[in-house]
Amino acid sequence: MEDKKPKIDACFSPFLYPVYKDDNSIVVIIDVLRATSAICVAFEYGVEKIIPVATVEEAREYKQKGFLVGAERNGLPLNGFDFGNSPFNYMGDHVKGKTIVLTTTNGTQAIEAAKNAYKVAIGSFLNIDSLCNWLIKENKNILLLCSGWKNKFNLEDAVFAGAVTDKISQGNENYKLGDGCLALKYLYQLAKENPNKFLSHSSHKERLAALNLKEDVRYCLTPNQTKVIPIYKDGALVKM
Amino acid sequence: MEDKKPKIDACFSPFLYPVYKDDNSIVVIIDVLRATSAICVAFEYGVEKIIPVATVEEAREYKQKGFLVGAERNGLPLNGFDFGNSPFNYMGDHVKGKTIVLTTTNGTQAIEAAKNAYKVAIGSFLNIDSLCNWLIKENKNILLLCSGWKNKFNLEDAVFAGAVTDKISQGNENYKLGDGCLALKYLYQLAKENPNKFLSHSSHKERLAALNLKEDVRYCLTPNQTKVIPIYKDGALVKM
Numbered sequence: 001m002e003d004k005k006p007k008i009d010a011c012f013s014p015f016l017y018p019v020y021k022d023d024n025s026i027v028v029i030i031d032v033l034r035a036t037s038a039i040c041v042a043f044e045y046g047v048e049k050i051i052p053v054a055t056v057e058e059a060r061e062y063k064q065k066g067f068l069v070g071a072e073r074n075g076l077p078l079n080g081f082d083f084g085n086s087p088f089n090y091m092g093d094h095v096k097g098k099t100i101v102l103t104t105t106n107g108t109q110a111i112e113a114a115k116n117a118y119k120v121a122i123g124s125f126l127n128i129d130s131l132c133n134w135l136i137k138e139n140k141n142i143l144l145l146c147s148g149w150k151n152k153f154n155l156e157d158a159v160f161a162g163a164v165t166d167k168i169s170q171g172n173e174n175y176k177l178g179d180g181c182l183a184l185k186y187l188y189q190l191a192k193e194n195p196n197k198f199l200s201h202s203s204h205k206e207r208l209a210a211l212n213l214k215e216d217v218r219y220c221l222t223p224n225q226t227k228v229i230p231i232y233k234d235g236a237l238v239k240m
Numbered sequence: 241m242e243d244k245k246p247k248i249d250a251c252f253s254p255f256l257y258p259v260y261k262d263d264n265s266i267v268v269i270i271d272v273l274r275a276t277s278a279i280c281v282a283f284e285y286g287v288e289k290i291i292p293v294a295t296v297e298e299a300r301e302y303k304q305k306g307f308l309v310g311a312e313r314n315g316l317p318l319n320g321f322d323f324g325n326s327p328f329n330y331m332g333d334h335v336k337g338k339t340i341v342l343t344t345t346n347g348t349q350a351i352e353a354a355k356n357a358y359k360v361a362i363g364s365f366l367n368i369d370s371l372c373n374w375l376i377k378e379n380k381n382i383l384l385l386c387s388g389w390k391n392k393f394n395l396e397d398a399v400f401a402g403a404v405t406d407k408i409s410q411g412n413e414n415y416k417l418g419d420g421c422l423a424l425k426y427l428y429q430l431a432k433e434n435p436n437k438f439l440s441h442s443s444h445k446e447r448l449a450a451l452n453l454k455e456d457v458r459y460c461l462t463p464n465q466t467k468v469i470p471i472y473k474d475g476a477l478v479k480m
Contacts, residue, residue: 151256
């Protein structure tokens with residue numbers, strides 16, 4: 001009977017995805033600081049479609065064809081493009097109804113890794129409750145794919161994956177938790193009182209603070225700013 | 241100045257090792273349940289040398305040449321060999337002065353992955369204080385390489401890596417902690433009162449309990465049963 005329960009597990013790096021890959025799982029892409037937060041904001045503000053691309057070269061080709069393009073590497077927006085990956089870049093009427101191409105250091109790499117999964121959804125604190133309610137309804141295996149930083153584990157994606165695990169498994173014996181999720185659930189329980197403080201020593205938060213992006217961090221850690229759940233379909237992210 | 245501090249980080253899978261690899265790091269191989277615990281015990285009981293091999297085929301070739309060979313897969317000792325990977329297999333005069341060949345599901349794969357690192361040491365709760373004191377004296381970058389379970393994250397190796405981080409960084413501002421280590425340090429702080437209980441939902445502990453190996457688990461979680469630090473040198477593990 002035990003084996004019939006859907007499983008939740010967490011994968012800490014896109015590089016590890018081949019080890020966790022499972023054709024029956026919904027994969028949740030997590031890049032809290034900041035790609036998946038920015039993607040949620042863009043859909044909240046009415047973007048039609050986001051085409052994630054792994055390389056700056058692909059992004060440049062789209063730009064030359066006249067697309068709006070967001071491009072970030074190492075926390076900074078790249079010259080010659082329309083946006084970086086700050087959520088604030090995607091707030092406003094200028095994204096409404098548009099198709100935007102996006103490449104980022106980590107998040108779009110994770111989407112690329114998992115794009116052939118059963119379903120691929122975008123998660124961030126900004127849409128956490130809506131995401132979790134949908135996941136529970138789906139009643140399928142869940143793989144929380146943390147984008148990390150250049151294929152290394154990072155703390156903020158881990159805390160978010162722990163938050164999702166906590167919300168889904170709380171008072172719900174219907175899921176079997178993998179060791180990765182179990183560890184992150186504990187981690188989230190330590191972090192939840194004050195995620196901003198808990199993350200104060202994380203390497204990427206330090207990186208963004210040095211780039212004067214504290215406001216971005218604060219916003220990305222604020223739960224439930226939107227109900228949208230972006231999903232990957234036919235090569236692009238769309239609103240479910 | 242900050243950059244001059246040695247770094248500690250944790251890598252959660254041998255599969256991820258290429259991402260964390262750094263020629264200046266001491267790599268600590270961790271497979272608490274049970275390979276690295278068994279290795280520590282063997283050296284405590286006077287084994288001369290342990291030759292880790294990745295495949296059962298290699299192990300069989302050594303067996304045919306007359307070596308003593310330990311071989312485990314999926315928690316069980318393999319037929320036709322002298323030992324499994326229970327620490328109790330390696331207690332006694334029968335190992336004294338001997339060379340033993342060893343292949344296990346996870347631990348020997350991690351050794352294989354990291355064998356060209358600057359230094360490679362074997363860690364378990366059984367030798368934790370001795371290991372940590374040595375690491376502090378070395379004052380080099382440290383990479384805690386968790387063997388995991390078939391390249392997936394596992395809880396007991398993570399808790400041990402957290403314990404090492406905690407011991408090394410406690411009251412010692414001299415180390416820069418990577419995000420992986422930081423997360424595990426928190427995890428260990430939750431686990432340390434009662435690691436056996438904390439690990440009660442871990443997948444591998446469940447696996448070993450089903451195999452009637454609770455006594456192995458209890459022993460492997462007991463700190464400081466030996467002062468030996470096995471290190472990898474010229475293709476084999478020897479006592480430092």
